[in-house]
Amino acid sequence: MARQGQLVIDPHSSSRQLPATSVSPCLAEVLxxxxxxxxxxxxxxxxxxxHNLHAFPAKYPPALPRLFIEHLTQAGEVVLDPMVGSGTTMVEAALLERKGIGSDVDPLALLLSQAKVDPPDPARAFQSGLGVCNRAYMTLTRNSERLQQELRQRFDEETRGFLSYWFAPQTQLELMALLLEIEAEPDASIRRFLRLCFSGIIVTKSGGVSLAIDLAHTRPHRAKDKVPRSAIEEFARRLRKNVASIEQSERRDGQIAIVYGDARSLPLQDNSIHLVITSPPYAGDAIDYMRAHKFSLVWFGYPVGVLASHRRAYLGSDTLRPAAEEPLPAPVERVITAVGEVDTHKARVLDRYYRDMMLTMREAYRVLQPGRCAIFVVASSRMRGVDTRAGECLGEIAQSVGFRVVGIGTRRIHRDRRMMPVSRHGHSCSGIEQRMHEEYVVGLVK
Ligand SMILES: C[S@@+](CC[C@H](N)C(=O)[O-])C[C@H]1O[C@@H](n2cnc3c(N)ncnc32)[C@H](O)[C@@H]1O
Known part of the structure; x- marks a missing residue:
């Protein structure tokens, strides 16, 4: 029986006969x-x-989840990514005719993933987007008082301050004009897609139409001499590019659910999942998804103050909430102690991260069917010069919650092919720079 509020995807139901792919009886060997x-x-x-509709920090290459989904599940089975990010796993699950559940606590991650797994008809989306641009332009030139009024009334004082600091006055008017038209689009799938295009002109490596420099790599800095491009023109450009991407994409009607959910406490039944594949945030406090994402989320109605307190929902970031009580495995404790010898605050942060990962892995274990696999892809980092040994530590934690560790693979990261996470510190010698060459693929069986 499903508990109240639980998401139910029937692993046995299938709307049509799916092509059989073979899952070996001995999955551990395949893995x-x-x-x-x-x-x-x-x-x-x-x-x-x-996959290329919108930038996202530290997304993994689509070929990675694809490899494991293809060989470790059959068509019609259920793939879970409890930290779904930009939806890479779910797009691949749908292409391979698997069912999928993707959850995250990041509102932008949910918007992107939902837009990708339910893309609109490209011709209709293009028509709608062009209409948005034309009408936005008309409002801008003929009724800018209405836009001024919206900008005054819509946002609380703190959020208004944020917008005024990070967006030039003309850009604010253009974005407001676009937003009003996007909100008026009646079709939910097109509206989501247009929001994604809107966000895509703000959350970019270079800070897009905001006054921020380099939103992707470092702490945002406000440019003194940046002359932002026209938001309406940028939106039109992004619309064309994204519509072309949808046109070239194969369409599959996978049964994919994207839901708000904390990886430490999933709204799922025990033993209901055939494969977990995911990549958690990196160890330590170096990643701040919200810092970049709030640049577009504020436009979608999230006040700055709410987003600031929502940061605590991210793994490893809330040092106030009680964590998993039981002791961490000895090798993990040793890494934390080594960090603590140099910096006690950093050691507390790392301790919290590994405790959160313990809760996350316990949840993954609970929802997975016996005999099935879980894959965690994680990069290590350095805290005050000490390697956090993330691959090894996650292996130890996984074992402590009941998983069998089948192996830990290593993969090289191609820095130029990937938008990197935002550093809390923003200097090049931070953990981010030092950790980005390799990551670990931790392979587990329940
Ligand atoms: C490395 S990213 C995942 C990237 C993803 N594999 C992709 O290809 O786009 C890590 C994700 O974990 C999410 N996350 C952080 N804390 C979480 C939590 N408590 N529950 C669920 N997701 C969380 C972040 O919002 C972020 O989207």
Missing amino acids: RDLLQGDLDFAEASDTSGL
Whole structure:
């Protein structure tokens, strides 16, 4: 029986006969072989244009979840990504005709993932988007008082301050004009897609139409001499590019659910999932998704203050809430102690991160069917010069919650092919710079 509020995807239901792919009876061996193979995917090209609709820090290459989904599940089975980010796993699950559940606590991650797994008809989306641009332009030139009024009334004082600091007055008017038209689009799938295009002109490596420089790599700095491009023109450009990406994408009607959910406490039944594949945030406090994402989320109605307190929902970031009580495995404690010898605050942060990962892995174990696999992809980092040994530590934690560790693969990260997470510190010698060459693929069986 499903508990109240639980999400139910029937692992046995299927709307039509799906092509059979073979899952070996001995999944552990298949998994071991996969982990020993090439996990770099240096030459792999993207399987779908949907992956490139919007930038997202530290998304993994689509070929990675694809490899494991293809070999460790059959068509019609349920793949879970409890930290779904930009939806890479879910797009691949749908392409391979698997069912999928993707959850996250980041509102922008949910918007992107939902837009990708339910893309609109490209011709209709293009028509609608062009209409948005034209009408926004008309309002801008003929009725800018209305836009001024919206800007005054819509946002609380703190959020208004944020907008005024980070967006030039003309850009604010243009974005407001676009937003009003997007909100008036009646079709939910088109509206989501247009929101994604809107966000895509703000959350970019270079800070897009905001006054921020380099939103992707460092702490945002306000440019003194940046002359932002016209938001309406940028939106039109982004619309064309994203519509072309959808046109080139194969369409599959996978049964995919994207839901708000904390990976430490999932709204799912025990033993209901056939494969977990996910990549958690990096160890330590170096990543701040919200810092970049709030630049577009404020436009979608999230006040700055609410977003600031929502930060605590992210793994490893809330040092006030009680964490998992039981002791961490000894090798994990040793890493934390080594960090603590240099910096006690950092050691507390790392301790919190690994405790949160313990809760996360316990949840993954609970919802997975016995005999099935879980894959955690994580990069290590340095805290005050000490390696956090994330791959090894996650392996130890996984074992402590009941998983069998089949192997830990290593993959090289291609820095230029990937938008990196935002550093809390913003200097190049921070953990971010030091950790980005390699990541670990922790392969587990329940
Ligand atoms: C490395 S990213 C995942 C990227 C993803 N694999 C992709 O390809 O786009 C980590 C994700 O974990 C999410 N996250 C952080 N804390 C979380 C929590 N408590 N529950 C669920 N998701 C969380 C972040 O919002 C972020 O989207």
